[in-house]
Amino acid sequence: HTTMQILITHGTLAKTRVLASGHMMLRFDHGDGAKVDGGTERRLVSVLEDEFPRADAVIVSDYGYGLVTPGVVEALTRLQAASPRILLVDARDLLRYRGLAITAVKPNFEEAIGLIGPRALAPARDRGEALAPHAGRLLDMIGSQIAAVTLDTDGALVVERARAAYRTYAKPARNARAAGAGDTFAAAFALALAAGAHTPAAAE
Secondary structure (H helix, E strand, O other): OOOOOOOOOOOOOEEEEEEEOOEEEEEEEEOOOOOOOHHHHHHHHHHHHHHHHHOOEEEEEEOOOOOOOHHHHHHHHHHHHHOOOEEEEEEOOHHHHOOOOEEEEOOEHHHHHHHHOHHHOOOOOOHHHHHHHHHHHHHHHHOEEEEEEEOHHHOEEEEEOOOOOEEEOOOOOOOOOOOOHHHHHHHHHHHHHHOOOOHHHHHO
């Protein structure tokens, strides 16, 4: 296990959740979403170059807040080509990573529909069923081998090239303050793939 440490001369985003009787009512985000400066970008690329070959899996979590610059994406592309890893990308703009030899992406339903287009969906009993016919197109657009589309309380739809789509179902929890479920899913999914699990087992 390796932890990357880098000096960021940049105010990263802080998220403040407002609760009432244990239920999250709203969230305030504050911080600087501007692109990091050149010095910070160079330090981050240097750390990536040192640590990437040692990793079994790499997760890129890009919410568009300025840390994952074009230079960082270029470095990841080069490193993945030289020493392929299990590479999972969770990003608001997945098309930025089209040439990265991605193992898996983890869009949520809204992000997946943003790529496919809402008009393409036929009426269906649930979101996973509506999305399944477009699985191949989604993979082609992003250039990934696997896409795990999270559907919050409805679980996830997992699609893989040349295989039938696989559906997982969420187990209801009583935690009214749930947050970060998608990040947790991405981390567990990448870890399982790195440990050699088949895609359906990794999704479960």
